[in-house]
Amino acid sequence: MQRKRWMFALLAILPTLAIFAYVRIYPIGDTLRLSLHKWDILSKNKPFIGLANFEELTGDPLFREALLNTTIIAFGVLLITIPLALVLAALIYHRTRSRFAGFYETAIFIPHVVSLVPAAMAWKWIFDSRLGPLNALLTTFGFAPKAWLFDPVLSVVCIIVLCSWQALGYAVMIYLVGFKSLPTSLYEAAKLDGASAPQSFWYLSIPLLKPITLYVSVVTLVSGFNVYAQAFVLASDAQGAPGRQVRVLVLDMLENSFRNYRVGYAASEAVVLLAIVLVLTLIQFRLLREKGGR
């Protein structure tokens, strides 16, 4: 009987495990292995070169640019999204019983769900230097129009705006779950003590929601470090005029692998990306544990 159950469990889980090993564990291991090898796709042999790929990365100007841009984008999105999401979620939670609550949730969430490329297309039009409403608006107020998608600084700003617009809905949704789980008795007590709504938001909600803030921050940062489609779409102006490609990590990685045929080198970039994500996750766990210990 016990044996039969064990057999069933094993047989049932085996296919998933096999798939999982093949499409997750093996390629992750392969990334780590390739990062220590030199492989140019065409040649049969992949000589082991130790940490040479990583040494080269530290002096590679394109990689440095990619890392810097990606970091700016990830933290830019974080700084816009988290405070805005917290306030919006608080306001929506406050108006839960309003008949518009469903509309609020849906409208803020829609940018997060719609396909990336069509949504990015909408922003491309907004930012377009000749046809876009943003420049038209600037001109009506007497400002000079700007080449949003060409300027090296502004094009990064455009990506941050687009990514924040998409990330906001997710953050608001998670915060709303958080607000719903807060103990109402605390707020009633605060109200009896004469605390105003902004005061209880500042002194109660924000500290109580700290674990959620931590979680949403890490998720936002990690997806910020993986930014690619947004940079890809915004990189060209209307009518196909080549805009300025904002170099991000994933783009640099794919270019090294499929344009320069340097798979080993690209793998070492992937390992750097992995290291960033691991560090962020570890920081999250460490901070959470600190809070639990107190």
Added chain:
Amino acid sequence: MKPLSENTASRGMSMRTKERLINIMIDVVLTATCLLMILPLVFLVSNAFKTPQEMLAWPPTVIPDDPTVANFKAVLGDTPLLRWIGNSILFSVLSTFCILATSSISGYILGKFRYRAFNVFFAIILATAIVPFEVYMIPLYFQAKALGILNSTWGLLLGYLVMSFGIFLIRQNVIQSIPDELLEAARIDGAGEFWIFWRIVLPLLRGALGALGVLAFFQAWTAFAWPLIVATTRDSYTIEVGLALFQTGFTVDLGRLSAASALVLIPSITLFVLLRRNFVQGVASTGLKE
């Protein structure tokens, strides 16, 4: 005593009007924010119906003065857009099916069959969950190449067969909502293990599977980097990749781009509004990982 009570009554009244005023202000702020959030998409759809001249009009019109379907006709003539949408639907449906199947079976086993060896598997699944797809997609590409399934739905599917979070979500649900006694009772009645899974466990997981299914579908539908490297022939593009590459063409104008984008957006927004409850539940559950 009378004046005093009157006084408190009026104060209570003013408190209530004040509260109401604040609520109205909050509603105004939220409505404005929400409109701002969906405005880019509204304009995208409206631009799709505009003539090239009206496209340049300032301020931009929300409802086109002279609506035309010329952009849609042009785009459908220029590109195999419907084929790309078909590719995306097939890929997303198959991926959803695979993720639901693998997650429900292994989530159930990991939740109810507490063998030591399985804990190791579960720990590995959790550990790999934090590794972003972009980290290992290049080696995975070479695996797809070795299998000879590049430029096909199977190649796309290779990256989206399992979902660590799905396994985790179903395991949590199994532990929380399926009592051991129920399974034991069925076993005493002589039910086979497979029958128990199919007839007792799966129906009880319907809510969780619905949420996971919607999540999985949208994950595949919006995938970008993986389809971009795996499906590189015009006929095998997914809609995301097809659109992204189409927009880099030199002869493409914004009207056509908007029309193509609108064709993709309208079904996905409709689907989202219809499945909103499932979706919100699924996304909300991603926040409960800790």
